[in-house]
Amino acid sequence: xxxxxxxxxxxxxxxxxxxxxxxxxxxxxxxxxxxxxxxxxxxxxxxxxxxxxxxxxxxxxxxxxxxxxxxxxxxxxxxxxxxxxxxxxxxxxxxxxxxxxxxxxxxxxxxxxxxxxxxxxxxxxxxxxxxxxxxxxxxxxxxxxxxxxxxxxxxxxxxxxxxxxxxxxxxxxxxxxxxxxxxxxxxxxxxxxxxxxxxxxxxxxxxxxxxxxxxxxxxxxxxxxxxxxxxxxxxxxxxxxxxxxxxxxx
Numbered sequence: 177x178x179x180x181x182x183x184x185x186x187x188x189x190x191x192x193x194x195x196x197x198x199x200x201x202x203x204x205x206x207x208x209x210x211x212x213x214x215x216x217x218x219x220x221x222x223x224x225x226x227x228x229x230x231x232x233x234x235x236x237x238x239x240x241x242x243x244x245x246x247x248x249x250x251x252x253x254x255x256x257x258x259x260x261x262x263x264x265x266x267x268x269x270x271x272x273x274x275x276x277x278x279x280x281x282x283x284x285x286x287x288x289x290x291x292x293x294x295x296x297x298x299x300x301x302x303x304x305x306x307x308x309x310x311x312x313x314x315x316x317x318x319x320x321x322x323x324x325x326x327x328x329x330x331x332x333x334x335x336x337x338x339x340x341x342x343x344x345x346x347x348x349x350x351x352x353x354x355x356x357x358x359x360x361x362x363x364x365x366x367x368x369x370x371x372x373x374x375x376x377x378x379x380x381x382x383x384x385x386x387x388x389x390x391x392x393x394x395x396x397x398x399x400x401x402x403x404x405x406x407x408x409x410x411x412x413x414x415x416x417x418x419x420x421x422x423x424x425x426x
Contacts, residue, residue: 178279179255182211183334184314186321189254196254201322202227203243208321210262210271211278212330219268226326244269279312280334286312287341294344299351306345313338343374350381358382366395370402377415384422392422 181187187195290305362379383392
């Protein structure tokens with residue numbers, strides 16, 4: 177069970193039914209910064225620049241010590257059997273955290289295992305792993321933490337990983353012939369992420385294989401119009417070839 181959860185609101189705890197979160201805004205931002213660079217030493221100057229910008233208050237260094245001390249106390253109470261703690265290292269701080277103690281690292285491990293199983297033609301294993309991976313998400317990454325520039329790469333990487341895992345899960349279900357409810361889910365997914373061609377391709381395949389050939393071709397037309405309007409581009413060769421195969425399957 178992860179000790180720190182960042183795939184949604186930031187939470188700390190060992191008991192699945194009880195999590196806590198630092199009440200101070202800067203303390204939450206400090207933990208988010210250390211999570212974004214987990215395992216690496218972040219210098220005190222880098223932390224102060226990240227939290228306060230170019231003009232930190234005169235009390236910034238003292239406040240930083242207070243925030244770190246407070247985080248250690250919070251984590252000791254919320255996860256007493258874990259060694260996960262921010263620790264002082266020469267010139268800076270580092271978050272000591274085992275791989276399975278953060279939901280983000282557990283997600284990336286499970287998603288990677290699922291992707292590998294899919295490539296190895298083990299779709300049932302892939303679906304199981306990817307379902308577990310996506311179940312860890314409770315909302316946007318670090319929901320409620322201010323979106324500083326230094327947080328953007330971490331958020332972007334995890335959100336892209338989430339979408340890729342969703343696409344891999346759908347592919348596994350298609351290979352297994354698990355079409356029940358899939359078209360509805362893919363219609364919603366393409367509405368949320370209209371420029372993800374792989375989702376449109378999977379929607380076309382699902383509609384065609386469930387006897388909805390006209391709707392599959394209509395999905396292609398919507399994608400074509402969308403890409404032309406938004407990007408001045410056409411669907412990829414893979415999607416165009418899929419359309420041709422559907423047209424030929426009379």
